Amino acid sequence: MLGAVMRQRCALLLRGINLGARNRLGMADLRRVVKELGHDDAITYLQSGNVVVTADATQVGELLEEALRRELGLSVRVFVRTAQELQRVVAANPFPSRVSATKLLHVAFLDEAPDPVALERVGLRHGDDRIALGERELYLDYTVNVHQSPLSQPLNRLKVPMTMRNWATVTAVTKLADS
Structure with missing residues (x-):
């Protein structure tokens, strides 16, 4: 049609x-x-x-x-x-051992795939905190506190619009979307 x-x-x-x-x-x-x-x-x-x-x-x-x-x-x-x-985002989580740390594991949702070269320049590890690239997402693994993380400044340097949700919210919204 x-x-x-x-x-x-x-x-x-x-x-x-x-x-x-x-x-x-x-x-x-x-x-x-x-x-x-x-x-x-x-x-x-x-x-x-x-x-x-x-x-x-x-x-x-x-x-x-x-x-x-x-x-x-x-x-x-x-x-x-x-x-x-959303199901793909949950299934592709590169930090599966961290799913119980629902307030420390985050997903940054982007409009388009981030530039891998820019991400490489920013770095994928800052202290003990880590970034992993998804399709149109960044997975962020914080060790202690999101607001005190050394990841904040590097993420700002990517200069791409994003919105972040913790893992508890990502999985809850995924369940709502599935219903």
């Missing part, structure tokens, strides 16, 4: 909301905006901007970005992953 829209379960991962006083967004407001876009099945998870919907994954991110700007005056980047892509 020509022109048919492919709707599938996907996660919308908002970047940088509810971190301190900046980009405050209540989940009720987020659900309302998402539902106004026609996604009555929207489920939010935590206060960090995780929404699972059935949608056209190629358009929903941009549509939500526009709606948040128009309705709430927020300029927020939205990263989209289908349920299948």
Whole structure:
């Protein structure tokens, strides 16, 4: 069928909301905006901007970005992953021995694959903390504390938009997208 829209379960991962006083967004407001876009099945998870919907994954991110700007005056980047892509992210975890450290193992979601040369320049190990390259993700293994990690500065030098989620959130959102 020509022109048919492919709707599938996907996660919308908002970047940088509810971190301190900046980009405050209540989940009720987020659900309302998402539902106004026609996604009555929207489920939010935590206060960090995780929404699972059935949608056209190629358009929903941009549509939500526009709606948040128009309705709430927020300029927020939205990263989209289908349920299948999230399953791949979980299955491809290069640090399987660290899955019980759900607050220290993170995934940085990117719009596109990071440049391997830039990543090599940044380095894949900083102290005991490690980075591993996924398809459109970086896996980050912190040993003590995300906020005190020597990885922060090197990640900023990549100069690519990203949003991070800890392993507990990644697996929970994956389960929601699978349901």
